Each structure stands twice: as structure tokens, then as C-alpha cells.
Amino acid sequence: MPELRRDPIVGRWVIISSERKIRPHELLQGQPPAMASSSVCPFCPGQERLTPREILAYRPPGSHANGPGWHVRVIPNKFPVLQVEGALDREGLGLFDRMNGIGAHEIIIETPEHKHALADLAPQQVESVLRAIRDRINDLKRDSRFRYITVFKNHGAAAGATLEHSHSQLIALPVVPTTAMLELVGCREHYRLKERCLFCDLIRQEQRDGHRIVIDSADFVCVTPFAARYPFEMWILPKQHAKSYEDVNDASLEWLARILSDALHRMDRVLASPAYNMVIRSAPLNERRAQSYHWHLEIIPKLAQTAGFEEGAGFHINPVVPEESAKFLREADV
Amino acid sequence: MPELRRDPIVGRWVIISSERKIRPHELLQGQPPAMASSSVCPFCPGQERLTPREILAYRPPGSHANGPGWHVRVIPNKFPVLQVEGALDREGLGLFDRMNGIGAHEIIIETPEHKHALADLAPQQVESVLRAIRDRINDLKRDSRFRYITVFKNHGAAAGATLEHSHSQLIALPVVPTTAMLELVGCREHYRLKERCLFCDLIRQEQRDGHRIVIDSADFVCVTPFAARYPFEMWILPKQHAKSYEDVNDASLEWLARILSDALHRMDRVLASPAYNMVIRSAPLNERRAQSYHWHLEIIPKLAQTAGFEEGAGFHINPVVPEESAKFLREADV
Numbered sequence: 008m009p010e011l012r013r014d015p016i017v018g019r020w021v022i023i024s025s026e027r028k029i030r031p032h033e034l035l036q037g038q039p040p041a042m043a044s045s046s047v048c049p050f051c052p053g054q055e056r057l058t059p060r061e062i063l064a065y066r067p068p069g070s071h072a073n074g075p076g077w078h079v080r081v082i083p084n085k086f087p088v089l090q091v092e093g094a095l096d097r098e099g100l101g102l103f104d105r106m107n108g109i110g111a112h113e114i115i116i117e118t119p120e121h122k123h124a125l126a127d128l129a130p131q132q133v134e135s136v137l138r139a140i141r142d143r144i145n146d147l148k149r150d151s152r153f154r155y156i157t158v159f160k161n162h163g164a165a166a167g168a169t170l171e172h173s174h175s176q177l178i179a180l181p182v183v184p185t186t187a188m189l190e191l192v193g194c195r196e197h198y199r200l201k202e203r204c205l206f207c208d209l210i211r212q213e214q215r216d217g218h219r220i221v222i223d224s225a226d227f228v229c230v231t232p233f234a235a236r237y238p239f240e241m242w243i244l245p246k247q248h249a250k251s252y253e254d255v256n257d258a259s260l261e262w263l264a265r266i267l268s269d270a271l272h273r274m275d276r277v278l279a280s281p282a283y284n285m286v287i288r289s290a291p292l293n294e295r296r297a298q299s300y301h302w303h304l305e306i307i308p309k310l311a312q313t314a315g316f317e318e319g320a321g322f323h324i325n326p327v328v329p330e331e332s333a334k335f336l337r338e339a340d341v
Numbered sequence: 342m343p344e345l346r347r348d349p350i351v352g353r354w355v356i357i358s359s360e361r362k363i364r365p366h367e368l369l370q371g372q373p374p375a376m377a378s379s380s381v382c383p384f385c386p387g388q389e390r391l392t393p394r395e396i397l398a399y400r401p402p403g404s405h406a407n408g409p410g411w412h413v414r415v416i417p418n419k420f421p422v423l424q425v426e427g428a429l430d431r432e433g434l435g436l437f438d439r440m441n442g443i444g445a446h447e448i449i450i451e452t453p454e455h456k457h458a459l460a461d462l463a464p465q466q467v468e469s470v471l472r473a474i475r476d477r478i479n480d481l482k483r484d485s486r487f488r489y490i491t492v493f494k495n496h497g498a499a500a501g502a503t504l505e506h507s508h509s510q511l512i513a514l515p516v517v518p519t520t521a522m523l524e525l526v527g528c529r530e531h532y533r534l535k536e537r538c539l540f541c542d543l544i545r546q547e548q549r550d551g552h553r554i555v556i557d558s559a560d561f562v563c564v565t566p567f568a569a570r571y572p573f574e575m576w577i578l579p580k581q582h583a584k585s586y587e588d589v590n591d592a593s594l595e596w597l598a599r600i601l602s603d604a605l606h607r608m609d610r611v612l613a614s615p616a617y618n619m620v621i622r623s624a625p626l627n628e629r630r631a632q633s634y635h636w637h638l639e640i641i642p643k644l645a646q647t648a649g650f651e652e653g654a655g656f657h658i659n660p661v662v663p664e665e666s667a668k669f670l671r672e673a674d675v
Contacts, residue, residue, distance in 0.1 A: 010662075012567055012568040013568055014566065014567070014568035015527070015539065015543065015567070015568075016523075016524050016527045016528070016539060016540075016543075017520070017523040017524055017527050018523075018527065019568065019570075019656075019657075020568070020656065021568045021569070021570055021656070021657045021658070021659055022656070022657070022658040022659065023568075023569075023659050023662055023663070024658055024659065024660045025662045029572070029660050029661050031573070031611050031612055031669055032613070034572055034573075034612065034644040034645070034660075034661070035612060035613055035615065035644065035645065088658050101546045102539070102542055102543055102546055103546075103567045103568070157654055157655050157656070159653040159654050159655065160653065161650070161653040166652070166653065167650050167652070167653055176653070176654070178654060180656075184655050184656040185523075185656070186351070186655050186656070187655070189350075189351040189352075189519075190350050190351055193349070193350045193351050193352065194350070205349065205350060205436070206350075208436055209349065209350075209436055212435045212436055212437075232348065233346055233348070233349070233437045234346035234347055234348040234349075234353065234354070234355045234357075234437070235355070235357075236353075236355055238363070238368055239365070239368075277365050278365055278368065278369060279366070279369055281369065284652040284653040285653075286652075286653060286654070286655050288655075307652060309652070310368040310369065311368070311369065316495070316501050318500070318501070318618040318620075318641060318643075319493040319494065319495045319500065319501055319510075319618040319619075319620060320491055320493050320510075320512060320620070321491050321493065321518050321520050321521070321620050321622075322353075322354065322355070322356070322491070322514075322518040322519070322520070323353075323355045323356070324355070324356040324358055324422050325355055325356065325357050325358065326358045326363050326368075327363050327368070328344075328357055328359045329357070331359075335365055
């Protein structure tokens with residue numbers, strides 16, 4: 008059973024994934040693990056027997072569950088970092104706090120085509136992916152054990168992907184990650200002082216200023232943040248205040264799919280299709296004091312020359328001015 | 342002039358290093374930059390003219406500044422992320438906050454021998470390195486512009502090192518990094534409730550429990566933390582309460598050098614001499630409310646199979662139980 012442990016100094020929860028006894032030599036430096044080619048890819052149509060049974064799939068009438076025909080498919084992760092079954096058994100051990108590693112870990116297979124990246128998909132297909140994520144969150148949030156759902160994508164081996172076939176991941180957690188809690192506290196404090204949403208204020212300021220805008224569409228805006236940790240980091244924010252991703256409506260999803268595709272195309276153009284991480288930052292579940300939060304999506308290209316410094320120095324050093332990043336992205340020939 | 346910018350959501354300061362206009366292609370994926378070999382190494386004896394003039398050097402009587410003969414040498418970084426000269430010019434821009442990138446960025450060259458890693462050095466030499474760091478902090482803290490000094494080491498290209506010759510870095514900052522602030526707040530809150538230091542409590546609990554102890558020496562203890570973010574992460578803590586590294590006395594430095602060497606030998610043995618990051622976590626400078634803080638040193642091996650997940654998921658997943666890590670390290674044949 009995996010375990011959740013809390014650092015007593017800063018309150019950060021960490022998943023200790025003890026399922027498999029790892030020997031030190033398995034962790035040694037070397038090339039990233041080789042990715043499965045399409046011939047044995049468990050995410051390809053026709054290979055559905057290689058994965059756990061599907062939780063959700065968008066497929067035409069007449070096509071059968073766990074067979075081919077789907078265009079988006081959601082399955083439990085075969086090697087989950089948390090387990091769905093069991094009780095939390097929260098426990099204090101002197102200064103320390105722990106609970107069982109209860110949660111859900113799902114994979115959203117974004118396309119039947121092995122070779123297509125998210126940026127290669129038609130906007131309608133991206134929209135289906137975004138809808139599948141929304142529908143899964145709305146289902147999972149009925150489980151009262153879960154406090155937070157993180158949705159993320161590791162694209163490329165350098166960004167932590169271990170399978171080539173394009174997919175996102177979803178992890179439902181019984182705790183709120185420190186980053187999410189810090190953001191929530193910042194939003195609450197701003198609302199308490201000003202009776203306005205911090206992110207809504209930020210969007211207005213960015214629109215007035217213009218220098219960090221990458222794309223300004225009907226419902227969403229894409230910016231490079233003022234204090235970006237990474238070169239070419241991008242945030243996509245809904246213009247209308249909304250605390251949770253899962254409340255997004257169908258019309259908005261269409262716009263989100265378009266701006267996300269556009270942002271990825273620009274990044275691919277400027278940075279020659281880099282590895283990247285993407286994460287949806289949304290309010291904690293069933294938390295009444297989260298109204299002042301404003302969900303958004305972060306895209307972080309994984310660039311070789313910027314690795315390593317943060318762990319060492321303990322803070323971020325960004326070698327590219329965010330306004331320069333925005334200019335390159337805005338002017339990209341897409 | 343580099344710049345410090347504050348994220349308005351979580352309050353995190355980031356260095357935006359705008360000195361050199363970086364073109365996107367310079368950031369692209371690829372092999373880490375090739376490291377200078379000893380023939381052209383600016384940190385080797387005899388090549389002192391290739392570096393800025395030394396700030397501090399331990400050298401025998403009769404040897405001349407900026408010439409060979411030294412056994413530890415401290416120089417300004419030739420490519421500093423912050424600049425010493427200038428005024429902070431703190432400024433608000435609507436929601437955003439910025440100041441000029443004022444600070445110090447120094448390199449501690451740990452040995453005259455190009456091929457020796459920190460773990461290869463005699464304990465007396467390690468002690469000299471630790472003393473040089475202490476002496477530099479005590480000098481820099483007289484500059485009232487500085488709020489925090491971070492000391493760190495990136496060993497190996499995978500950990501962010503760009504020069505092979507063994508060295509540490511020191512950055513004096515006019516702001517307190519978020520991580521340091523969060524730790525300080527945790528320590529203050531514990532002290533307020535219990536009138537005891539949180540880290541002192543933690544050391545006592547670890548000693549009683551024993552499962553996460555790697556080395557227990559006279560003045561220091563080395564443990565794998567209960568909620569370790571990374572496999573084989575180690576903390577070295579002084580047993581006697583002390584908020585700041587720079588207050589450590591000569592007798593303690595001798596013990597610190599020994600336990601640090603021992604810990605590195607054990608890590609090298611178990612993980613085949615991995616790349617690693619090391620960071621000294623100490624109290625903010627000239628901060629009267631920091632008495633409840635307890636300085637310590639963190640060692641984080643950079644292991645291929647654990648990269649990428651944190652950026653994606655937004656929290657840490659550690660595939661090795663800290664008690665298992667401690668057992669491997671404790672039982673290492675050194």
C-alpha cells in the first residue's frame with residue numbers, strides 16, 4: 008500500500024510509493040527508459056486487452072467497450088501511485104503525520120493515433136480530451152475521500168513521459184498539495200482586502216499592458232507570467248471568473264481547445280517541439296472557502312539549459328525575460 | 342541589469358536574468374554543455390588570470406593573491422545571476438513587484454586538484470571549504486541590502502554543473518526565498534505552541550526511532566527525512582540548536598566535515614557516484630524573529646528515473662521508502 012506522508016516543517020504531503028521494492032541500481036543515471044513502439048503500445052486501438060478495463064470512452068454507437076473504435080479513452084493507470092480501495096487510516100506518529108495512499112490514478116488516452124502529439128490533433132479532438140477530463144473530475148469529486156484532483160501531461164521523455172502514445176494523467180488525492188494551498192491562500196487574502204479576484208485583476212492588468220499576452224481569444228487569454236519560473240512558461244486563463252475546471256461549459260471547452268492548440272503550435276514552432284509539462288490548477292474539491300480561486304492551465308517547456316539550478320539554489324533563475332518569450336510566441340509563424 | 346520579480350499569487354521571488362539576450366534555439370534539448378577539461382579549466386592553479394580577482398583564499402605564507410599555492414579559493418562568479426553594484430529601486434507595477442537584481446554570486450573552488458570531487462577530499466580540506474563558506478557569509482551579512490544567503494553545490498552535469506572542477510556557489514539575495522520563509526513560519530508556529538524548536542524535536546524523535554538515521558556523530562546527525570521528496574535524500578542537522586550556519590564554531594566545523602564526507606561516501610557507494618545537489622538551509626539575515634529556526638544541510642542525489650514527475654503532477658512522488666534508503670546508506674561498505 009502506498010503512503011502519504013506530511014513534512015512537519017512546511018506541511019508538504021509526499022506520496023511514498025512503496026509498492027515495488029526498488030533496488031538502488033534501478034535508479035541510476037542513464038538514458039531515459041526506452042518508450043514502447045507502436046507494435047506493442049498498450050494505448051493503441053486493438054491492444055485494449057493490455058490495459059485495465061476502461062472507465063470512460065467516447066466511441067460511435069455500436070462499438071464495444073474495451074475494443075477499438077474509440078476516439079478518447081480513459082483507463083486506470085496499470086501502475087497507480089495511489090490505490091482506490093481502502094480506508095485512509097489517518098495517523099499521527101509523534102511529529103509526523105501519515106495516511107494510506109488512497110486515491111485514483113487514471114490515464115486519458117488522447118487519440119487512437121500512436122504518432123500524433125496533442126498539438127497534432129484537430130481542435131474538436133482536443134475538445135473531446137478536455138471534456139473527458141471534465142467528466143472524470145465530476146465523477147470522482149463525488150467520492151468524499153478526495154480533496155484535490157491534479158490533471159497533468161508529461162510530453163517527451165525529458166518531461167517524465169514513459170510512453171510515447173499521447174496521454175494525460177489524473178490523480179485524485181486525499182490531501183491538498185502545498186502549491187495549490189499557497190495559491191488559494193494568496194487568492195483569499197487578495198479577496199479579503201479588495202473584494203476582487205486576484206487572477207481577474209491580473210488578467211485585466213495583462214490586457215492593458217499587452218507585453219506578456221501571447222493569445223487573446225474570446226473566452227481565454229494566454230500569457231507568459233510576470234514572474235515566470237521558466238523560459239517560455241505559459242498560463243492559459245479563463246476570462247470569466249470560475250474557481251474550478253470541472254465547471255467549464257461546452258461552449259467554453261471549444262474555445263479552450265482552440266487556444267490550447269494555438270499555444271502548443273506556437274511553442275513547437277519557437278522551440279522546435281520541445282518536451283513539456285502541462286498542469287491544470289483548479290480549486291480543492293468540496294471546499295466552500297475556495298470561491299476566490301480562479302482555475303488556469305500551465306504549460307512549461309522542458310529546456311535542457313535551464314535544468315538543475317532550482318534544486319540547487321532553492322529558487323528559480325529564469326534566463327529569458329517573460330516579455331521576450333511572449334514576443335517570440337506571439338510572432339511565431341503558425 | 343538582472344531583475345527580481347515577485348509572483349503576485351504565491352509571493353515567490355524569481356531572478357529574471359536578462360543580461361544576455363538568449364535566442365530560443367540556445368535553450369533547446371540536447372546533451373548538457375560539454376565541461377571544460379583541465380587544460381583550459383579556469384579553476385585550476387596557474388589559470389587564476391582567467392577568473393575575476395579572488396575575494397578570499399587560504400594559502401601558505403609567501404604565496405601571492407591570484408597566483409597558485411591556494412588550497413581553497415573564493416572568486417566572484419564571472420557570469421553572476423545578480424550584480425553587486427547598484428541600488429535596489431524597489432517598485433510596484435500594479436499587482437506586480439520588482440527590484441533590481443542586486444546581490445552577490447560567488448564561487449568557492451574546493452580544491453586545486455581538477456579531478457577531485459568533494460567526496461575525494463581529506464576531511465581537513467572539506468573543513469577548509471566549510472570554513473571559507475562561513476567566513477564569506479559573515480562578511481556578506483554586513484551588507485544591509487541582503488536578506489538571505491543561499492549556498493549550494495551542483496555536482497555533475499545532470500545536477501546543473503557546467504564546470505567539472507569541484508566548486509560550490511553562494512548567492513546573497515535581497516529577498517527571502519519562499520522555501521526558506523515557509524520553513525521559518527513552520528518553526529515559529531511550533532515554537533509558539535510548544536516553546537521548543539521543531540528541528541530539535543525532530544532530531545530527538547529520529548534518534549529514538551532509529552529507522553531513518555544514516556549517521557549519528559558527536560555534534561551532528563544525518564537522516565533520510567520522514568517525508569523525503571526524493572529517493573536517498575539526506576539531511577545533516579546540528580544536534581545543538583543553532584539558527585544560522587555562519588555561527589558554527591571551529592570544533593563543530595571539524596565534525597561537520599567528517600559527517601559530510603561520510604554521507605557522500607555512502608551515497609557514492611550505494612548509487613555509484615551520482616550527480617547531486619547540496620544546499621545549506623540557514624536563517625534569513627538580520628531577522629530577529631528567526632531564533633526558532635535550525636540550520637541544516639540537504640543532499641539530493643539526481644537520479645534519472647525520478648525526474649519529471651514533480652513538475653507535471655505538482656507534487657512529489659518518491660518511489661523509495663525513506664527507511665529503505667536509510668538502511669542502504671547505513672549499511673554501505675565504506
